[in-house]
Amino acid sequence: MSNVRKTIVSNCEKKFLLKNLAEWTRLDGRAFDEFRKVSIVFGKDWGCCHVSLGKTRVLAQVSAEIQQPKSSRPSEGILNLNIELNPLAAPHFEAGRQSDLSVQLNRLLEKCLKDSKALDLESLCIKMNEKVWAIRVDINVLNYEGNILDCASIAALAALAHFRRPDVTCDGEEFIIHSVKQRDPIPLVIHHYPVCITYSIFNGGEYIIADPTIQEEGVADAFMSIGLNSYKELCGLHLGGKADLTPEMILTTANKAARRAGQIVQQIKETVEKENNERLEKQKSGCGLSLLNLTIEDNGGPGDISTVINQWATKEKKNKKKSKRKDKELKSKQKEDCPSETVEIQKCGEGTAALVPKDQKENVWTVIDSDKENSDDEIEVIEVPKPVIDLLDVNTDSEEDVVVVLNADDKTRKKKMKK
Incomplete structure (x- = not known):
């Protein structure tokens, strides 16, 4: 990671932020336990998901291929997670190079999703000791405005729930991969949905705020990431930095995170179900229209592309009628100015x-x-x-x-x- 291009928080900004926290206020006007708005949008391909957490945006894509299983797990499939930090998200990120932040994010995400056995790997086995499905989740950070881990975990879960793998049959020694026209694709089996919830800690545990922004991450003394599912089961816990926290503070924060995890899991399930119904009805969908709606909504517009198109069409009709009326008036004036003479x-x-x-x-x-x-x-x-x-x-x-x-x-x- 290039430290030269990294935006450094000045001492004045740090003092101003800490003074606001002492007055129990944040720079963006949120409460200490308030989270930013989450938007989940699916693409046209199976397993393509775009998630925005405030201004932090992440794109996740799930792919599958047939490989040989591991010798230690001959009847289980393979799950790989990869977070890519590219210069599109922030100028100090370098493409194709593993940084300390990317390694840390990959490990935390693997602990939350992979080690908690959220995905049923045995359902990915085609033939024991020979062929299994290898699922790969590629997560690209499009814009970095703080709290990448929470946004990446939501995108990975939504993409896995939305993904469909092709059906495979074994005829003796041959494996036949059926296309979508031949057989319907099969969804993945997910036991539970673990979500990462991140908190920033200031002044040795005096102030704990949820969903930190990029400025708050630069000033915070430590951060705590809690992995929880909708059943309030602890799937991972990580404390980074220097902060002295009592067990009571950790339990109180974990209870708040459990409520947040339940809301996120419910939103993921509802969004996936809505997307599947739209595909069955063959309605137009995809990241393009939804991102345009999101951009219009951010700019204070109606937030619906169909509404905007209808408004534009009616405006164009009115302009055409006005131009035709002006042409008729001009022609009539010309006839009056130039009367026909015998x-x-x-x-x-x-x-x-x-x-x-x-x-x-x-x-x-x-x-x-x-x-x-x-x-x-x-x-x-x-x-x-x-x-x-x-x-x-x-x-x-x-x-x-x-x-x-x-x-x-x-x-x-x-x-x-x-x-």
Whole structure:
């Protein structure tokens, strides 16, 4: 772990936090035994689970493969747990490198889930001493805002409860793995749901707060992690740091943690059941829509993607109606400004004619002959009807020259008379 990139809590922040604790208040406004909100979302694949504990977010994925069993346990499957701390969660985490924190989290999670026999490993045996299922739980920390252990334990349990392994049959010496189309996948057998509940300890046990944030973890003297299931059975206990705690304080804290564990287990079971019902009804689900709902809810929105889409659609319909109404009004104004005029055909000369409005009067235009422009001769004046010029598109954007053809016969006749 790179200590250079690690955010260090300053002395002023430490004093301010301890002063708030002395006044029985926390920086985020929670009580000492109050926990942050837990959100559980499942992906489209079996065993994919996203859990958010406040702003701490974790993604768990369960995978299975067939392996040979261990020689000491020939009739039991294999369960592996792995927590990955990547730079996406915090800048001081390094990818592909085991740090002290990752090793500690892996060991605590294995004590809580694996050593407590939460998963029935004998149900994973295909053939004794030959083939068993090896279940692997990969946990990736997406955002680190304190209390990774609790969030990771919830994600691992929810992913294991949601996972389905393919059915396998043995025909003599051959093992046949059936696809989802052939046979329904089989869920894992879970005896109980142990959950890790973490507390931070300040001033040698004077203040004990639940679900610490990243600032509180940096200031705390010690932390206590208790693994409990919904039956109030102790599945693991770990005390790290330096703090003197009496047995009465530990028992009181364990009773509070047991109530919290029961609530979390009930939430996991209800969420898994709801997800299974949605899959049976073939409704759209997945982390994408749910995370979008979570983001909208965090920003103060309605928190439902269908509601947001409906609001956007109605808004777009209103905008289209307004634009159509404006176009109609503009067209009607243009018709009023440019009323239709009755025109008549006026003969300008031999072989030429023009459309002239009835009320339009003829104006006199002066045309200068290019051959006599520099001479001292008199300038010829020819009467040309104005509508002839109006009919030409003088204001056009085209770069081509506009040519006006006059009556050539009258012009040549006048030139001959002068000569």
